[in-house]
Amino acid sequence: MTSKRQQCNDKWFKSNRIAKNPDSSNLSPSTAMAKLEHRASNLRKDKPNLKRLKKGAKAVSFRPVKTPAATERTPSRPLTNGGAGGPEQGSDSDESQDWSSFAKSVLHQNGGGESMEGQESCVSTKAAPGRIEEEAFVHCAERDYIHNRTVLVMQQGQTLCFRGKCLLSCLYGRVEVHGFTLEEGQQSYPLFSPSSHCPLTVTALGDSPNPSKTKKAGRLEAKAIVRKYLSTETRRRLLSEVDSDSCVILLEPLDTPLTRFLNSFPDLKEVFGLSSRDIRESSAMLDTPLSGLGITPLRKTARGMVMSQTYREALNGLVNACAEELDGCPVILVCGAKNVGKSTFNRHLINTLLNHTASVEYLECDLGQTEFTPSGCLSLSTVREPLLGPPFTHQWAPEHMIFYGQSSCETDLDRYLESLKSLWRLYNRETPIVINTMGWVKGFGFQLLVDIIRLFSISHVVQLSSGDKVMCPQLTPEFLRSSHGWQTHPPVQSALGEDNSGTHPAQRSYTLFRIHSEFEGAGRPGEMRHQRSNEQRDLALLGYFSQLQSPEPGPVRPLHCFTPYQVPHSAVAVGVTHCEVAPTHVLYTANASLVGLCCLNEKVSGRGSPVLLSQTPVCPCVGFGVLRGVDMARGLYFLVTPVAPSILRQVNCLLLGAVTLPNTLLTGQTGILGDPPYVTMDYSFELTGAGKLHVFKGLVRPGQMKNAK
Numbered sequence: 001m002t003s004k005r006q007q008c009n010d011k012w013f014k015s016n017r018i019a020k021n022p023d024s025s026n027l028s029p030s031t032a033m034a035k036l037e038h039r040a041s042n043l044r045k046d047k048p049n050l051k052r053l054k055k056g057a058k059a060v061s062f063r064p065v066k067t068p069a070a071t072e073r074t075p076s077r078p079l080t081n082g083g084a085g086g087p088e089q090g091s092d093s094d095e096s097q098d099w100s101s102f103a104k105s106v107l108h109q110n111g112g113g114e115s116m117e118g119q120e121s122c123v124s125t126k127a128a129p130g131r132i133e134e135e136a137f138v139h140c141a142e143r144d145y146i147h148n149r150t151v152l153v154m155q156q157g158q159t160l161c162f163r164g165k166c167l168l169s170c171l172y173g174r175v176e177v178h179g180f181t182l183e184e185g186q187q188s189y190p191l192f193s194p195s196s197h198c199p200l201t202v203t204a205l206g207d208s209p210n211p212s213k214t215k216k217a218g219r220l221e222a223k224a225i226v227r228k229y230l231s232t233e234t235r236r237r238l239l240s241e242v243d244s245d246s247c248v249i250l251l252e253p254l255d256t257p258l259t260r261f262l263n264s265f266p267d268l269k270e271v272f273g274l275s276s277r278d279i280r281e282s283s284a285m286l287d288t289p290l291s292g293l294g295i296t297p298l299r300k301t302a303r304g305m306v307m308s309q310t311y312r313e314a315l316n317g318l319v320n321a322c323a324e325e326l327d328g329c330p331v332i333l334v335c336g337a338k339n340v341g342k343s344t345f346n347r348h349l350i351n352t353l354l355n356h357t358a359s360v361e362y363l364e365c366d367l368g369q370t371e372f373t374p375s376g377c378l379s380l381s382t383v384r385e386p387l388l389g390p391p392f393t394h395q396w397a398p399e400h401m402i403f404y405g406q407s408s409c410e411t412d413l414d415r416y417l418e419s420l421k422s423l424w425r426l427y428n429r430e431t432p433i434v435i436n437t438m439g440w441v442k443g444f445g446f447q448l449l450v451d452i453i454r455l456f457s458i459s460h461v462v463q464l465s466s467g468d469k470v471m472c473p474q475l476t477p478e479f480l481r482s483s484h485g486w487q488t489h490p491p492v493q494s495a496l497g498e499d500n501s502g503t504h505p506a507q508r509s510y511t512l513f514r515i516h517s518e519f520e521g522a523g524r525p526g527e528m529r530h531q532r533s534n535e536q537r538d539l540a541l542l543g544y545f546s547q548l549q550s551p552e553p554g555p556v557r558p559l560h561c562f563t564p565y566q567v568p569h570s571a572v573a574v575g576v577t578h579c580e581v582a583p584t585h586v587l588y589t590a591n592a593s594l595v596g597l598c599c600l601n602e603k604v605s606g607r608g609s610p611v612l613l614s615q616t617p618v619c620p621c622v623g624f625g626v627l628r629g630v631d632m633a634r635g636l637y638f639l640v641t642p643v644a645p646s647i648l649r650q651v652n653c654l655l656l657g658a659v660t661l662p663n664t665l666l667t668g669q670t671g672i673l674g675d676p677p678y679v680t681m682d683y684s685f686e687l688t689g690a691g692k693l694h695v696f697k698g699l700v701r702p703g704q705m706k707n708a709k
Contacts, residue, residue, distance in 0.1 A: 131159045131300050134285045140241050141289040142234045150289050151229050153238055154204035154247045161201045161304045163284070164295035165192050165254045165272050171229070172222045173247030174205040178305075179315075179351035180386035183208060190254050192389025193295070195275035196530035196539070198344070200388065201304045204247040218244030253294050257549035258393065262542060264556040265668045271530055271539075278302055306518060311345070314462055314513035315352060321460060321511070322353060322432055330432045331457055335449055336464030337471035338439030341517045343369060345464065346436055347387040353432060359384045361433035364398075365420060365452065368407040368533060371436065374544050374624060375537045376659040377596075378402045378416075380423045382431075391536070392543035400426050403596030403621035405577030405657020407537065412616075413444060413486050417451060419618050424456055441472035449475075450485035458510050466517040477509050538662035541594070544624060545665070547642035558669040560677055564628050564638040565648065570606035572637070572651065575613030578658040583612055587630050590656045592666075592678040596621045597643060598653040608635050616655070622647050626661065627654065 132140065132154070141152045154160065154175070169188040174181055177200060182189060193200040207218055222242045226235055229250060242248070262268045274284050274296060283302035290297055298304075307315075321330045332349070334342050350360050364370050364379045371391050372381050381398035402419045409416035427433060435456065437449060453461065453475070463475050473479060482490050530539065548562055574590060581589050587610060598621045604611055625641030641648070669676050 130157070131161055132297065133299065134288065134297075137285070137288040137290070137297070139237060142230055142238045143289040143292075144230060144234065148292070149229075149250060149252045150293055151226060151235075151238065152249050152251060152290075153226070153241045154202075154249065155241075155243070156204055156206035156245045156247070158204045159201050159304075161199050161298045161302060162290075162295045163193050163195060163199055163272070163274055163278060163298065164293075165190065165194075165259060166293055166295045167191075167252040167254045168202070169250040169252070171225045171248040171250055173207045173245070175247050175249060176203045176205055177201070177351075177386075177388055179348040179355075180388065181205065181355050188250075188252075189386065189388055190256070190393075192272070192393040194271050194390060194393075194530070195273055195278070196271065196536070197390045198305050199298055199302060202249070206245040206247065215244035222246055222248055251290060251293055251295065253292075255553065257551060258543055258546040260553075260556055261546035261549050262539075264670075265542075265664050267664060268530075268539075268542075276529070305344075308516055308518045310513075310515045311517075314515050315349060317511070317513055318349060318460060318462070319352060322357070329429060330459050331435070332432065332460045332462065333435040333437065333453060333456070333458045334462045334464070335437045335441065335472075335475070336439065336515075337441050337466075340439075340464040340466045341515075342366075342436065342439070342464055343371065343391070345462065345515070346371070346434055350383055350434060351386045351388075354383070354386055357431065359431050361427060361431050363420075363423060363427070363433060363435045363456075366436050366438045367404055367409055367416075368438070369536060370540065372396045372398055373401060374541045374594075374659065375407045376403065376405050376657050377621065378404055378419050378423060380426055390539075392539035395540060395543040395547070397623065401621045402618060403577070403598055403655050403657065405596065405616075405655060405659065407659065408440070409438075409448070410440075410444065411578065413448060415616065415618060417448065417455075417487055420452065421455065422618060444486060446472065447484065447486040450480060450483045451488050453480060453510070454485060454488045457508050459508070460511045460513065462513045462515060464515045464517055474512070474514065476512055537659070538664070541624075541659075541662055542665065545626075545642065548640070558671060559626065559640060559665060560628075560669055560672065562640050564640045565645075567637040567639055569610045569635040569637065570608055571604065573600065573604045573611040573613050573653045574656070575616060575653065576656045577616045586610070586612055587632075590627050590654070591630050592661075593627055593656055594659055594661050595625055595627050595639075596655040596657065597623045597625055597641065597648070597651045598655050599650050600653045604652040613653070617653070619653065621655075622651060625654075627656075 140154065141150055143150045151171075152160070154173075167188050168175075168177070168182065168191050170182040170184050170186060172184050174183045176182070177189075177191060191200055191202075207222075210218075213221075219242060222244070223239050225248055226238055226242060230238065259272070262271055272294070278284055278298065281301045283298045285297045285299060288297055318330065318332060321332075334346055334349075336342050346362075350362065353360050360383045362371065362381045362383050364372065364377070364381070367378065368375055369391075370377055370379070371387075372394065373379055374395070379398035379401040381396065385394075387394060400423055402423060404416065404419060435452070435458070437452065438445060441449060449472075452458075461475055463472070465471065484490065530536070545559075548559075549556060574586060576586060576589060598617070598619050600617060600619050623641060623643035625639045625643065627637060628640050629638040630636075631638070637654070639654075643651075666676060666679050
């Protein structure tokens with residue numbers, strides 16, 4: 001930071017910045033694989049406008065088309081989720097019938113795929129093979145060592161449950177992963193199945209229905225695809241397994257900036273490996289054609305995803321609701337206590353809806369366990385791609401975000417609700433929306449939940465619970481009419497029966513789905529590594545800052561190696577959101593901390609000295625950064641962030657909250673002579689702005705120990 005920098009008119013600038021636009025056609029296969037995340041982010045920005053469900057319109061229907069030659073494989077129907085063509089429009093009755101038939105199939109397909117922690121059943125109506133076991137891989141999988149990939153032939157109803165990460169391409173037929181259907185002709189999708197979450201399961205659904213294609217034609221077509229990807233010596237045994245109802249998938253290693261960045265920390269090297277439960281139960285199949293790709297298949301002893309009957313019924317009902325759309329697009333709120341499976345259900349629901357819609361809106365109301373951003377933020381996102389991994393694997397920039405600064409809202413309930421209201425005003429009501437809520441369902445948390453249901457015109461409420469202990473009353477419309485919220489109250493009836501509720505919003509009737517989670521450990525915090533809420537928050541932050549890494553394969557660069565942006569003190573205001581700090585100590589507090597990059601409506605101007613906020617604003621946030629240093633002599637802030645310079649030009653406010661950087665991000669920096677920056681063993685309480693690193697020792701409260709027995 002002592003080197004000379006070339007000044008520019010922009011308040012955000014770097015030295016020696018070089019714009020690079022390499023020709024993707026010259027990339028090697030390994031390099032192209034490594035740039036997967038970079039390409040995926042570009043797809044989200046440059047993706048052609050897809051047809052979106054209009055308000056009051058029927059859902060998109062898909063019709064089978066004639067299949068061309070096997071060497072020029074195209075989808076059997078246009079896909080809104082794969083970008084392989086636009087949907088054909090049919091009559092409203094045809095579209096409703098298509099959605100209804102799809103909704104009925106959810107009970108069979110999802111009931112057969114495994115779930116959070118339990119047994120599996122077959123998807124097919126006939127005798128299905130079930131999960132692929134170790135001896136079956138000899139016949140149904142072949143490894144191409146030259147290109148380092150594996151071709152796997154799955155029969156209808158077979159499942160592959162695994163740990164690890166890979167890139168999956170469906171070459172023939174259809175497979176389902178966590179509610180999302182992958183078909184031939186679609187783009188490849190990255191799958192993440194870390195030890196911190198339940199393992200992913202790939203379920204074979206067979207070939208797409210096509211009356212014009214005979215079984216013989218389908219079999220010959222599938223065999224032609226196998227011949228295309230395997231040499232003569234390796235494909236003979238696999239061809240005997242191919243049938244017209246088979247699914248042929250291609251599995252490739254997945255190497256991205258995220259995976260390389262996480263692997264650079266000693267404590268996270270095994271995050272995509274086996275869990276302690278997998279090792280204890282000897283569930284892993286280590287010697288298979290999938291070995292060396294970064295994935296480990298699991299035996300039946302490993303518990304995958306378990307869905308109760310109420311889970312499948314709720315999913316089926318919500319799919320039907322999207323088909324009807326009698327009164328606008330569905331507004332779906334998912335609620336429940338902690339550790340009952342809300343996030344898993346949300347991802348499953350979104351993936352299922354993306355099979356037939358171009359996008360699904362997602363309103364994040366949970367500050368502690370966010371889906372697309374680091375914790376401490378409220379956001380409104382448009383989801384166009386399936387969620388095939390936990391939150392830290394898809395840290396995307398939402399369309400709208402507000403920095404709250406804490407993982408809980410209990411210190412300022414009004415600012416929490418005002419932030420959500422400002423996000424809700426941005427919802428266009430043209431697509432279905434899923435609203436995720438906090439696990440705080442008692443006391444003031446319950447009052448906030450009542451407010452959200454009343455203020456946002458909820459059409460469907462999904463309430464998850466576990467065990468016999470009642471954590472939250474049933475949120476029926478009748479019960480809500482007499483419940484008090486934090487800002488809203490039930491209507492007051494006069495003696496004549498007139499409504500004197502005044503300015504309080506009129507409550508809209510909604511449909512309630514109750515789900516009783518039956519997976520092992522429901523309602524209790526995770527006991528294995530990387531499952532605790534604080535570890536999940538750290539992983540999300542690491543996933544976000546992995547965007548600083550180059551998409552090119554190479555060594556991982558630690559935080560101190562990145563050239564920071566220089567920001568004049570007079571160009572941005574600085575504020576602390578979670579506590580009162582003396583003005584003379586604000587910069588000491590913000591130094592070496594995580595800050596939200598926000599945009600105030602009014603212009604910020606100072607006379608060379610720092611501009612400090614006296615109150616916390618409710619304003620848009622475009623991303624996060626690390627305030628690496630403060631130069632009082634030159635009046636500059638030094639900031640490291642993955643946010644693009646074009647977006648940084650809008651930033652005029654830095655907000656500091658209670659969300660801290662992961663300890664490993666500071667202590668795990670390599671290539672440093674002496675002590676790492678901002679980390680010391682010579683600690684003194686007398687230092688202004690200093691503090692200890694908080695270490696979680698895994699202590700369990702007595703009440704939780706009692707429940708765990």
